[in-house]
Amino acid sequence: MRTLVLGLGNPILRDDGVGIRVAERLRPLLADRPDVIVEEDYWGGLRLMEHMIGYDRAIVIDATAPGDEPGRIRLLAPDSIPTQRSASAHDVNLPTALELGRMAGAHLPPAEEIVLVGIEAADVLNFGEVFTPEVEAAVPRATAAVLALLDGKREGT
Numbered sequence: 001m002r003t004l005v006l007g008l009g010n011p012i013l014r015d016d017g018v019g020i021r022v023a024e025r026l027r028p029l030l031a032d033r034p035d036v037i038v039e040e041d042y043w044g045g046l047r048l049m050e051h052m053i054g055y056d057r058a059i060v061i062d063a064t065a066p067g068d069e070p071g072r073i074r075l076l077a078p079d080s081i082p083t084q085r086s087a088s089a090h091d092v093n094l095p096t097a098l099e100l101g102r103m104a105g106a107h108l109p110p111a112e113e114i115v116l117v118g119i120e121a122a123d124v125l126n127f128g129e130v131f132t133p134e135v136e137a138a139v140p141r142a143t144a145a146v147l148a149l150l151d152g153k154r155e156g157t
Contacts (some may be wrong), residue, residue, distance in 0.1 A: 004055040005038045005146060007029070008048070009064040014128045015121035015135040019061040022117070023106075023140045029147065036150060051099035053106045057113040059149055061142060063121040065134070070122035071134030073142050075149075078114045085122075117145050 006024025010016045020040045027038045041051060052058045064074065079095045092100070101108050119142050122132040131139075 001035060001056040003036045003057040003059065005036060005059045005079065005150075006016055006054055006061070007038075007040045008042065008044065008060060009040075010042050012089065012127055012129055014123040015066075015119075015131050016124040017129070018063050018119045018121070018131060018135050018139065018142070020089075021131075021139055022061045022119075022146065025139065025143045026072055026095050026146055029143075030150075033150075044094060045092050046097045046100070048094055049101045049106075049108065050157075052098075052114070053101065055109055058109045059115050059117060059146055061117045061119070063124060064118035066121050066124065070120050070132060071138040072120040073138055073145055074118045074120070076116040076118050076143070078111055078116070105131050109118065115149055116149050117149070 005023060005026055006017035007021070007026075009021075011020050023038050023040045023087045025151065030038055037055075041047065048060070064092040065147075078098060097110060098111070098114075119135060119138050122134055130136075
């Protein structure tokens with residue numbers, strides 16, 4: 001089963017870069033797994049769907065909108081992804097992008113094989129390359145959650 005692990009975010013927008021950081025931590029840990037490809041990007045919508053073409057499974061790591069519990073990690077399905085990258089006024093959301101890709105005949109992971117590891121952010125509005133303490137503390141837990149998902153487990157959060 002070919003798996004894409006994709007970290008999303010903007011590395012100069014405080015907590016928004018957490019998906020990229022987790023992907024960077026995962027890359028050396030997964031270097032001996034030829035069935036797993038680790039990438040980073042900063043776009044959602046159609047471009048996110050295009051990254052998934054040719055894969056049987058996708059694990060997307062991204063910051064979720066700030067809320068009451070910064071640093072909280074949630075495993076989400078594609079149709080419930082409240083992240084910075086999943087939708088834009090200038091693009092379509094991920095479920096729509098996946099539907100368009102499937103209609104065009106693209107080989108995409110089935111919905112049940114796409115998981116978002118969402119890390120609740122505290123600050124996605126201010127420029128900076130340092131995470132808030134809660135999000136920084138969540139990076140090892142999010143890394144462990146992705147590794148657990150790759151081993152077929154849904155715990156680790």
